[in-house]
Amino acid sequence: MKILLTGKNGQVGYELERSLQALGEVVAVDRSQMDLSDLRQVREVIRAVRPHLIVNPAAYTAVDRAESEPALALRINGEAPAVMADEAKKLGAGIIHYSTDYVFDGTKETAYVETDATCPINAYGATKLAGEQAIQAAGVPHLILRTSWVYGMRGKNFLLTVMRLAGERDELRIVADQFGSPTWCRTVADTTAQLVARLDARSGVVEAMAGELGGIYHLTASGRTSWHGFTEEIVRHASIARKPRVTAIRTEEYPLPAKRPRNSELSGERLRSLNLHMPHWQHALALCQG
Structure with missing residues (x-):
């Protein structure tokens, strides 16, 4: 199986290039090769x-800047996946595309499942939803x-920002x-590699994706916390002599250009x-920081 991987220098793309090696020939490209x-x-x-399979973690991810650059965000997050899906269909290939909790408005009290109605509240979420819909429509x-x-x-990312600030400030x-x-x-x-291997073992990756095992999956760590709770855990594991105080604040006390969902928890039941x-x-964070 030949796999075309986009965004090889991004967070997820960098890890995917390693994880997908056992599944076939990986042709990994960065922005200079495929913008x-x-x-x-x-x-x-x-x-x-x-390729037999396109894996697309590349995206416009600057959530706040997307409010002032919606056309560029839409081209990268919505129109480019549409092109990928169109070309994959012509080749008889499949596509794996990464999306976000931001396709939801965050008003649900419990974890979101794959069939819940989408309703993005910022430009980034709207462009990511456009990418999802384009792939489905293809x-x-x-x-x-x-x-x-x-x-x-x-x-x-948030982890690296907190680790830097924790070494500079007395309070976060x-x-x-x-x-x-x-x-x-x-x-x-x-988990992506495990999922692909599992589908391949059943009936072939592309064939399985075309059937009932295809579609949307929620892929997040288990458990739930707040940004404040996440920060406390980061600071607890950080190797710094003097650890800052972590103070809880409300969303309204830290205004940003883009609105954020209050609840971003995604159910992993389908996986x-x-x-x-x-x-x-917490376990994954300890491994990452350790």
Whole structure:
């Protein structure tokens, strides 16, 4: 199986290049080789590689900047996946695409399941939903893997920001009324590889994705916390001599250009039905920081 992997230098893409090696020949590209804002280049690369499977973790992820750059965010998050799906269908290939908890408005009291109605409340979420819908409309065999609060030891993410600030400040004021499941990028990559291997063993990856095992899956760590709780755990594991005080604040005390869902918890029940169990967020964080 030949796999075309986008965004190889991103958090998830970097880990996927390692995790997917056992499944076939991985052709990994970065932005310089396949810029998702250049739709013609996207088509050209896919036609040159002729993959059996496209794995697309690349995305426009600057949530607040998307409010002022909605057209660029839509091109990368919505239009580029549409092109990928169209080209994959022509090749008889499948596509794995990563999406987000931000397709929901966060008003549900319990964890979101894959069939819950979507209702994004910011531009980033709207563009990611557009990508999901384009792939579904193309009629191509697909997996859409929604994840949330992704972190790792490279790139830009909440974990690295907190670790830097913890060494600089005596107090960290962190939002305590938004809830979700912090998810290590390595967990996302390894679970993706396990899912692909499981589908391949059943009836072939593309064939399985075209049937009842295809569609949307929620892929996050288990357990639930707030940004404040996440920060406390990061600080607890941090190797710094003097640890800052972590103070809980309300969302209104830390205004940002883009609205955030209050509840970002995603149910992993569909993954568990395939006997794929995600680690608890605290356990994964300890491994990441350790």
